[in-house]
Structure formats: C-alpha cells, structure tokens
Amino acid sequence: MNWFNLVPFVLLGAIVGLDVVSFPQAMISRPIVAATASAALGGHPGLGLALGATLELIALEMLPFGASRYPEWGSASVVGGAIIAGTPGQTITPTVTSSALVLAVLAALATAWIGGWTMVMLRRLNAVWARRATPILDTGSPRTVDGLQIRGLCADLLRGALLTAIALAVLNPIVDAVIHLWGVPPAQSRAVVVGVSATVAVAAAWKVFHTTKGAPWFFLAGLAAGVALAWAQ
C-alpha cells in the first residue's frame, strides 16, 4: 500500500474520529460501520464486515459514558479495515485472510488505546482554549462561542486524520512482515480471534444488562435461538 492509497483511509479516519464525540455522534464510528466502510474502500467489504463484527463484540464493553475514558473505536476500525483490505490484495489465500483478521483486530485495539489517549489530550487542549477565552465568553460574545466550537471540531478532525495516518504508516509494514511468518491454520486463527472477542462480549452483556429483572432468562433464551440459527446456516 503506497502513501497515495492511504489518503481515502486517512479522510475516513478523520470523519469517523470526529463522529465519536464531537459531530454528529451518529455512530458511524462504531466498528461494524467504520471497519466495513474502510475495507470497502479497499475493495473488500465482506472482510471488513467480519472485522467490524469481531471488533463490535469487544466494543460493547466500553460504551461512551460521559467524561469517562474509553478507547477510540472510530479511527481504530478504519485502521483495521485498511489493513485487512490491503493485505489480501497481494496474495489471497485462506491463511492470509485469517491471519490478516487477527492482525487487523490487534492493530485496531492498539490504535483504539492510543486514540483514547489522544481524546484526553484534545479535551485538555480544549480546556486551555476555553480558559483563555473565559473573559470574552463572560461578555456574551457569539464569535468566541462559535470560534471555540469550530476550533474544537477542527482539532478533533485533525486528531482522527493524524492518528489514522500514523497508525497505518507504523502498522502496515509490521503486518506485511508478520503475515508471511504465520504458522497457525486459518480456521484456528479465526476461532481464537472471534473467541476472544465473544468472551469480552459475554462479560459486556452481563455488565450492561445484569441489573434488569429477568435479563439472564432473556439472555439464555437468546442463546438457544442463536445456537439454532448458527446450526441452521
């Protein structure tokens, strides 16, 4: 993947990074959307969907509650999507696509971790700007109100773009190197990555729903239906 090919992914990373908190919070930054869109840019929406679903299972655990710190899934999913779409473009084999899934999930998790930290930094920067503007804000200046808002939005857009660009620049060569050294059969590779994700999802479902009366029974009923659905496929 050359630098010119990265541009659409960086733009997408910027847009979905902005969606996480700043604008419009329509959840296009959720992995199931962002990873699919990113891989679709690379011509492999199906692989992106598998990656998005795997990441979505993990993302269920960390929901964007108020001022809490959480991983930034938007740009991270774009990075994962670019990796999974870019790698099999060279040599499509089951081993390559399965190992790419593992590596894309790992790359997305690492990027989401760093992305969460960049969001905290941005909030601190916004605080500095807000503190400096306080005397003028106290006079009711609409230009200052708008200025702070637009500056914050632009900074967040830039944050997402830089995060995506740096992550892809660093992780793409590593993934390309590791993929040729992969020594685990494809089905087992996929089983490990989706098994780990689903484990996090089970704990997340309990965390989110356990306080609701009757929820465990609904979960068990769903589990039976889900296994039947899986068997029927």
Place this chain on the structure above:
Amino acid sequence: MTEPTRVPRKIWLAMFTRLLAVQGSWNYELLMGNGIAFAAEPGLRLLPETEYREALAREGRYFNCHPYLASIAVGSLVRAELERVPGPKIERFRTALCGPLGSVGDRLIWAGWLPACSLLALVVFGAGAPAWVVVTVFLGLYSAGHLSLRAWGLSTGLDRGMHVAKALAGPVFRRGPDVIARAGALLAGMAIPAALARVVRHGPAPGSAALYVDVVAGVLAGGVLLVRMHGRVDGWRIALVVLAAFVLYAVLRHG
C-alpha cells in the same frame, strides 16, 4: 404556565443542526457548556442585544448531560431566556437539569439503545446478511432513535420551558430502559453464537463443527471468568494482550 413563546421554524432548524455538534469543544473546564451556548445561540438572537449577550454568557458556563438529551436543556433554557425569567433562577434550573438529563440519557441510550442496535446488527450479520444490509440495519435503526429523540427534546424543551421535568417522567424514560435492556439481553444471547459461527465456520477454509463447539464452550467459560473479575480489569485490554501473545505464538510456530 404562560403561553409558549414560538420560535420560527428556521431558528428551530438552526438550533437542531447545532445540537449535532454540542460536544464539539467538550473539555474538562466547561464540559459541554460552550456547546449549549453554541446550540442555543440562534434562539437567543430573538432577544434584544444586551439581554442576548447576558443570556449567551450564562448559557456558556459549566454544563454536562447526555449529548442527545442536551436538546431538552437547550429548548427549555431558550424558552426561559425568551420569557425573561430572572438570571439566578435560570442558573439554578440549569444546574438542576445536569443530573437527570445525564443519568436518564446514559441508561436509555448508552446502556440501552446503542448496545441493542449493535447486537441486532450482529444477529443480522450472524444470519448471513451482506455488508450493506448489516450497516443499513444498524445505522437506520440507531439514527431513527437518536434523531427523533433530539428533535422531540428540542420541541418539548421549547414548549414546556422550566416545566420540562414532567416530560422526563413519561413512559419512554420510565419503562424504556428496562424494555430495551431485556431486548438487548435476548439479542446478546442470539448475536454471540451466530456471529461466532459466521466467522469460524463460513470463512475461507471453514472450521469444523467440533471447533465451533470448542469455541462456544471456551467463550462461555472465559465470559464467566471475566464477569467474576468485573471492575478490576477491562476486557478489551485482556483481548489486546491475548491476541499479541497469539501473534507471537503464530510466528514462532512458523519458525
């Protein structure tokens, strides 16, 4: 209650659009405060210059709530400002709004609607739907919820002003979170084995039924372990470490 102060449609639209960026300058000093002033500003323009500036300064101070329910806050605060409610009273009302609009929104949206929509999309994925269908189901359903909640919130706030608390006692807010949570639990049960099956059994070089059973058993055992560790460790961090170790194993095995 006094006769509602009507806000022209164009101004309602401007406020609604700005509400989509209400967290644009979210920070640890004012939290969402500047965003509230930003979204309320088109409505405040209906005031004379001096009162407009006083109101805008007031609305830009510290404020926090759920971003979608900020629409209720913006609507009711604009109505209060247009009705010339005394400043100190508006400030007390503003402070009182933060807690309920935060906790109700967190329960209804972050712990309810978002995971439920996400899990439904995973069920659709597990059922074998193509990428565009999965994404459309998720975005269509989620957007219908958050856009209508924001629009309703702004209109309700503008209609009721400082009497908006009654709106939060409606059935959607009282019973909605529990209903959505039960649906979410059902969907979680369905989504996990279905999504697992699609990735493990239907990818290139499909895995055997025995492998699938092993994975489901491992997931349930691992899930129980993670639940017991609840509050002490984040699952996504464990996933990161386990996958990094697995990549290392895969490379060493090749060598």
